[in-house]
Amino acid sequence: MKNTFLIIVSLFLIASAAHAQVSVIVNKSVPENGIPASKLANIYSLEITKWGNGSRIVVFDYSSANNQQNSFYSYISKSSLDLKKEWMKKQLTGEAKAPETLNSDDEVLAKVASTPGAIGYVKSSLVNSSVKGVAEIK
Amino acid sequence: MKRLLPLLLGTLIILIGSTITFGQSDLQIFGFFQTTLTKLNGGYSVVSEVPPSIFGTSQLTLDQQQNDYLSPSVQQLNIFARKEIDQNFTAWVNLEITGTYNSRLNWGGLTLQEAWVNYQSSDALNIKAGILVPRFAYLNEIKNKMPLLPYIFRPLAYESSVQNINDEDYVPQRAFLQVFGNLSSGNIIFDYAAFVGPSESSYISSNVVGGYSVDTTDFKLFGARVGLKYKDLGFGISGTSDKSNQKSTIKQSVPRTRLAFDLEYSAYNFFLNSEYIAIHLSPQNTTQNLDKLFYYGTLGYNFNDNLLAYGSYSYITVYDDLNGQIAKAGMKSLTFGLDYKPTSAVVLKASVSHFYGSSNVNLVLNPSLPAFNTDVDVNIRVAQLAVSVLF
Numbered sequence: 001m002k003n004t005f006l007i008i009v010s011l012f013l014i015a016s017a018a019h020a021q022v023s024v025i026v027n028k029s030v031p032e033n034g035i036p037a038s039k040l041a042n043i044y045s046l047e048i049t050k051w052g053n054g055s056r057i058v059v060f061d062y063s064s065a066n067n068q069q070n071s072f073y074s075y076i077s078k079s080s081l082d083l084k085k086e087w088m089k090k091q092l093t094g095e096a097k098a099p100e101t102l103n104s105d106d107e108v109l110a111k112v113a114s115t116p117g118a119i120g121y122v123k124s125s126l127v128n129s130s131v132k133g134v135a136e137i138k
Numbered sequence: 139m140k141r142l143l144p145l146l147l148g149t150l151i152i153l154i155g156s157t158i159t160f161g162q163s164d165l166q167i168f169g170f171f172q173t174t175l176t177k178l179n180g181g182y183s184v185v186s187e188v189p190p191s192i193f194g195t196s197q198l199t200l201d202q203q204q205n206d207y208l209s210p211s212v213q214q215l216n217i218f219a220r221k222e223i224d225q226n227f228t229a230w231v232n233l234e235i236t237g238t239y240n241s242r243l244n245w246g247g248l249t250l251q252e253a254w255v256n257y258q259s260s261d262a263l264n265i266k267a268g269i270l271v272p273r274f275a276y277l278n279e280i281k282n283k284m285p286l287l288p289y290i291f292r293p294l295a296y297e298s299s300v301q302n303i304n305d306e307d308y309v310p311q312r313a314f315l316q317v318f319g320n321l322s323s324g325n326i327i328f329d330y331a332a333f334v335g336p337s338e339s340s341y342i343s344s345n346v347v348g349g350y351s352v353d354t355t356d357f358k359l360f361g362a363r364v365g366l367k368y369k370d371l372g373f374g375i376s377g378t379s380d381k382s383n384q385k386s387t388i389k390q391s392v393p394r395t396r397l398a399f400d401l402e403y404s405a406y407n408f409f410l411n412s413e414y415i416a417i418h419l420s421p422q423n424t425t426q427n428l429d430k431l432f433y434y435g436t437l438g439y440n441f442n443d444n445l446l447a448y449g450s451y452s453y454i455t456v457y458d459d460l461n462g463q464i465a466k467a468g469m470k471s472l473t474f475g476l477d478y479k480p481t482s483a484v485v486l487k488a489s490v491s492h493f494y495g496s497s498n499v500n501l502v503l504n505p506s507l508p509a510f511n512t513d514v515d516v517n518i519r520v521a522q523l524a525v526s527v528l529f
Contacts, residue, residue, distance in 0.1 A: 038324045047320060047327055048261050056225055077369070081443045082404075084482070085286070092283040094220050094230035094252070097166070 021124035022071045024135040025109070029055065029116045035134045041076035043119060045086045046096040051117060059099035060108050060120035068105070072121045075137045164222045171215035172284040172526040179206045180493070180518035182302075184458060184465055186501060186510040200501070200512070201458060211238045213524065214284055216251070228256045234282060237299075251282065262319040272313035273331035273363050274376045275413045276400035281309075288446060288477050290489050290522040293434035294454040294469065295415065300493075302456050303469075306338050308415055308432045309396070310361055310378050327367040329374075335359035340383040341391075357381050357391070363398075370404045382419055384428070387464065392421045392428065407440045426464070430455040444479040456495075458514065467497035467514035485526040493518040 024040060026032065031053045035043070042048040049057055062069045065080065073080060090096035102108050108120040113130035127133055181204035188198045215235040222228050231253045237246025254268030273279050280286050281296040291297055295308035305311070313335035320329040336342060336353040343354050357380065365374030376398040381391040398415040412435040419428040431453070438448030450473045458465040475489030495516040500509035 042322050047322060050261055054225060081440055088286055089280060092286055093279060094218065
């Protein structure tokens with residue numbers, strides 16, 4: 001019985017590891033310490049374009065779908081189609097810049113760390129002290 | 139136009155030049171074009187039933203137009219320049235070229251659609267000043283941003299290529315100042331806009347001071363919109379107040395109000411957009427009803443991120459000026475279309491449309507004779523292919 005329980009727990013942990021946790025990260029200049037999913041949805045829809053201190057929000061995303069993107073979009077209840085439409089609308093009306101898209105977690109981490117007002121999301125295991133975590137998606 | 143063209147080209151060269159000079163600046167230059175192939179067949183007629191003893195025929199054709207053609211064109215080309223000047227100020231220029239523009243052959247037009255600077259204090263407070271397209275109903279602000287729209291042929295009030303429809307009657311075209319913003323709480327977003335604009339273009343003269351466009355009136359356009367969005371459901375109410383230039387018919391500037399309701403919704407890959415715009419005109423010393431109505435509804439389905447299909451129905455009140463006699467008629471359009479995106483920057487579009495309407499009015503052809511029963515008929519079929527390209 002004890003062995004069966006250990007096997008189930010091990011399988012669960014292996015499955016969790018395969019579906020990596022995602023952390024939402026911001027540049028250290030950003031004053032916010034925790035951001036709820038609804039606000040993240042509005043930030044990625046470009047409805048919210050400024051942080052609490054009045055600085056512009058610079059959004060980073062991935063250029064092609066990956067596990068992190070799937071988890072993040074699901075967390076903020078947005079589809080890739082919804083976001084692309086909203087980005088194009090904001091871009092063509094001049095009201096906001098469409099997010100810069102990057103190819104890898106390392107690029108997102110480096111860009112968020114070096115760009116004032118930046119926000120992005122990466123695998124939780126990669127988060128380091130160069131950025132600030134504001135939400136974790138399990 | 140001769141004065142405007144060098145100015146616009148000069149502006150463009152300066153903008154492009156500034157990209158080269160300040161390569162690392164935030165200046166963005168981009169744009170799009172949409173080219174179309176249109177097969178059109180049909181037209182309209184205005185026919186009065188008259189006494190043969192006076193007119194020599196029982197049916198007198200007062201106005202008629204029939205077309206049958208297959209025509210390629212660059213429906214629209216826009217070049218945008220955007221610069222985030224600092225944390226609060228953003229500048230935006232939108233040059234629009236329509237109808238395969240060619241000044242030598244008098245084709246199409248070149249328009250400075252937008253040139254504004256936006257001061258953003260916060261998401262809740264923006265102040266935009268310059269030349270801008272005001273936020274009114276759902277489509278007005280984005281009506282000319284073709285890659286955003288599924289349509290080749292837009293709902294009737296937004297399709298400036300339709301004869302007998304003056305789009306300025308239905309929706310405000312320009313503003314010079316707009317205050318707008320949004321406030322969010324959880325999944326609910328409240329947005330607002332209030333704007334002031336010039337009077338309609340027929341009041342604007344280019345012959346008053348050195349060729350510059352001058353609004354010759356002291357009355358202006360005032361308007362506002364408030365909207366609410368909850369997840370995939372959004373709706374709004376808009377209104378404007380200005381004057382309609384009716385000097386050529388009833389010799390008046392007629393106070394005009396527009397009231398609009400708009401709705402957008404998406405669920406399970408379906409999307410719905412709809413608008414209802416009622417235009418009320420209050421002429422003095424006449425019982426003539428000049429009110430107008432426009433509404434449309436579009437229902438579509440996204441098969442995936444790259445392929446969608448839609449059907450759209452719209453209705454509009456149109457007027458035909460027959461030597462001072464106004465024939466009021468209703469025109470409807472039914473459109474079905476498909477859009478396919480082979481890449482994120484290219485949209486291939488195909489659509490078929492039917493424009494139709496049949497109205498009956500009483501027209502006075504001669505003051506010494508009674509009014510005659512007159513039929514106004516519209517019947518036009520259009521098939522179109524288009525490619526919309528972002529660059």
